[in-house]
Amino acid sequence: MTRQDKYNRGRLFRLLDYLRDRLSGRDRNAMERQFQRDPFEADAVEGLSMLGEEEIAEDLARIRERIQNRIRRKRRIAFYSAAAAIASLLIVGTIFINIEPGADQRARSDKMARKAAESPAREPASGQSAESPVTPAGKAEQQETEESHQTATAQPGEEAAGVTAEEETTGMREERGDEPAGQPSGAIEFDEETYDLSTTQQPGVTGVRDAAGDLETTGEEPGPGREPETTTRKKASPPQESLTTREETARDEEIPAGEVVEKYYSQTHSASRTSARATPPAGKRIEGTVVSAEDVATVESEKGESDYRYPTPGLGMPDYREYLAEEMEFPGDARTDRAVVVLKFIVDRQGRPVQIEVVRSPGEPFSQEAIRLVEEGPDWIPASRDGEYSETPVRLRMVFTR
Amino acid sequence: MRIGWKTYDDWSDEALVNRFVETRDLKVLGSLYERYMHLVLGVCMKYLQNREDARDAVPHIFEKLITEIPRHEIGTFRSWLYVLTKNHCLMEIRSEKSRHLKKEAWEISERSFMESGPELHPLDEENHEMSRVLQKCMEQLKREQKQCIRLFYYEDRSYREIASSLDMEEKKVKSYIQNGKRNLKICMEKNYDKTG
Numbered sequence: 001m002t003r004q005d006k007y008n009r010g011r012l013f014r015l016l017d018y019l020r021d022r023l024s025g026r027d028r029n030a031m032e033r034q035f036q037r038d039p040f041e042a043d044a045v046e047g048l049s050m051l052g053e054e055e056i057a058e059d060l061a062r063i064r065e066r067i068q069n070r071i072r073r074k075r076r077i078a079f080y081s082a083a084a085a086i087a088s089l090l091i092v093g094t095i096f097i098n099i100e101p102g103a104d105q106r107a108r109s110d111k112m113a114r115k116a117a118e119s120p121a122r123e124p125a126s127g128q129s130a131e132s133p134v135t136p137a138g139k140a141e142q143q144e145t146e147e148s149h150q151t152a153t154a155q156p157g158e159e160a161a162g163v164t165a166e167e168e169t170t171g172m173r174e175e176r177g178d179e180p181a182g183q184p185s186g187a188i189e190f191d192e193e194t195y196d197l198s199t200t201q202q203p204g205v206t207g208v209r210d211a212a213g214d215l216e217t218t219g220e221e222p223g224p225g226r227e228p229e230t231t232t233r234k235k236a237s238p239p240q241e242s243l244t245t246r247e248e249t250a251r252d253e254e255i256p257a258g259e260v261v262e263k264y265y266s267q268t269h270s271a272s273r274t275s276a277r278a279t280p281p282a283g284k285r286i287e288g289t290v291v292s293a294e295d296v297a298t299v300e301s302e303k304g305e306s307d308y309r310y311p312t313p314g315l316g317m318p319d320y321r322e323y324l325a326e327e328m329e330f331p332g333d334a335r336t337d338r339a340v341v342v343l344k345f346i347v348d349r350q351g352r353p354v355q356i357e358v359v360r361s362p363g364e365p366f367s368q369e370a371i372r373l374v375e376e377g378p379d380w381i382p383a384s385r386d387g388e389y390s391e392t393p394v395r396l397r398m399v400f401t402r
Numbered sequence: 403m404r405i406g407w408k409t410y411d412d413w414s415d416e417a418l419v420n421r422f423v424e425t426r427d428l429k430v431l432g433s434l435y436e437r438y439m440h441l442v443l444g445v446c447m448k449y450l451q452n453r454e455d456a457r458d459a460v461p462h463i464f465e466k467l468i469t470e471i472p473r474h475e476i477g478t479f480r481s482w483l484y485v486l487t488k489n490h491c492l493m494e495i496r497s498e499k500s501r502h503l504k505k506e507a508w509e510i511s512e513r514s515f516m517e518s519g520p521e522l523h524p525l526d527e528e529n530h531e532m533s534r535v536l537q538k539c540m541e542q543l544k545r546e547q548k549q550c551i552r553l554f555y556y557e558d559r560s561y562r563e564i565a566s567s568l569d570m571e572e573k574k575v576k577s578y579i580q581n582g583k584r585n586l587k588i589c590m591e592k593n594y595d596k597t598g
Contacts, residue, residue: 040483
């Protein structure tokens with residue numbers, strides 16, 4: 001066992017100890033330091049804290065079982081395919097072996113034998129009639145031996161079952177891989193006028209520093225604020241309720257969404273062509289916008305020059321927006337209910353937003369919160385030209401509402 | 403993973419990833435996934451807020467790994483998996499809402515998996531005697547942030563202890579620490595650049 005593996009296993013028990021409150025204050029602190037460094041674990045702990053220790057153990061056991069079954073199934077398939085391959089080498093013309101269930105095949109070869117006895121010419125599909133010029137009777141016999149061979153070596157019945165199972169899982173996988181397009185952003189409107197596309201603009205380092213300096217010296221803690229009223233919040237309601245809530249939200253958003261998107265994108269397009277900075281569409285809510293990734297891709301390739309791609313959130317815009325909406329904390333002491341913050345930043349080679357600059361903001365708490373969201377948020381895909389990394393700044397406009 | 407064949411306990415994550423890409427042996431992947439199953443379950447629980455959904459999501463993510471791993475250059479498996487898990491959950495949430503699904507969206511979002519290992523902050527370094535810069539920056543923090551960071555990093559107090567001694571919610575403590583850390587980092591980088 002490696003250090004890493006020991007660590008991983010020990011870590012689970014540690015986490016459980018932490019959750020069940022079996023650690024001293026100092027040990028709790030050590031765990032929490034780790035959480036500060038490792039968002040994966042921090043998220044996981046938050047989630048696991050909703051379950052009891054036995055529930056966790058039970059769930060893990062069931063998951064393990066499912067995954068092991070999956071692994072075995074795959075192995076069985078591999079095994080039987082190999083067996084089938086060998087069998088088909090041994091016996092000339094066994095073309096059904098991977099395709100048809102054994103029972104079916106047996107019935108067929110019986111029938112075939114009978115038919116063959118009557119008229120050999122009526123059986124072109126048997127796969128061997130061309131090469132093996134046997135008498136009808138001989139052929140039927142051969143079919144039968146072949147059949148028993150198959151049963152003995154390859155167990156066609158089970159093999160076929162394995163194949164079916166595989167198909168099922170493939171189907172399932174495909175279904176899962178599909179992508180929903182609904183967009184539940186509630187509290188943050190988000191607007192890519194934002195995406196200032198002028199490639200010539202390289203923010204001066206001093207400017208950036210100043211912005212950062214502001215932040216750091218006059219920094220104010222954004223208050224707790226009210227939690228944004230978003231669908232992602234809604235999902236926190238008890239399971240039986242949550243379904244209806246989600247359905248309702250979906251219905252609410254379905255109609256206007258398409259329209260808004262179109263407007264929204266055409267605007268982005270024109271902005272990108274002229275490189276002009278259009279005035280932000282005041283008060284336009286992009287709430288519930290359906291943005292498919294296809295749109296994003298189109299916008300990306302719209303850029304007139306070579307193969308230019310401006311920075312996009314790694315998750316895709318809809319998920320990113322969702323992230324913002326969920327994580328945003330409206331500064332508690334603010335006197336307004338709505339605020340627009342425009343940030344400008346560069347996405348570095350690692351996909352992290354750097355040199356974050358506040359272009360527009362009603363006040364420090366908002367700037368701070370916006371910067372926090374971007375800084376702590378998911379990775380971006382950096383800008384690129386012809387596949388080469390490009391240091392193009394991106395503008396991100398966020399509308400805080402409460 | 404106790405399956406009965408060879409175990410891969412002494413392999414690193416990255417070695418297992420490579421091995422899986424070469425052989426497509428699910429058992430290899432299973433051994434790797436086993437290391438993170440509890441974290442994946444936890445994250446799913448956090449996002450899906452439902453025990454059954456979370457329990458279902460974990461094997462689904464395994465399925466996803468089977469197809470996705472060979473298609474990506476994976477630096478740090480751990481952080482990659484975290485992003486994949488979060489993505490899966492977010493998508494799950496949204497698929498509850500609308501069923502006209504687009505495959506391409508997946509493609510786009512997965513193109514993006516980039517990895518950044520857990521971030522190292524000056525405060526996280528094992529041997530942290532306060533440098534002058536750090537000290538100076540600490541002074542500039544807001545009172546609550548300073549208090550929380552001091553208690554957390556220099557007096558090894560847990561969130562809960564800090565919360566009760568400062569009479570605030572644990573959630574606030576966490577966010578003060580986080581924001582304080584961020585401000586410190588910005589401040590230190592700025593000062594470092596000035597002198598260097």
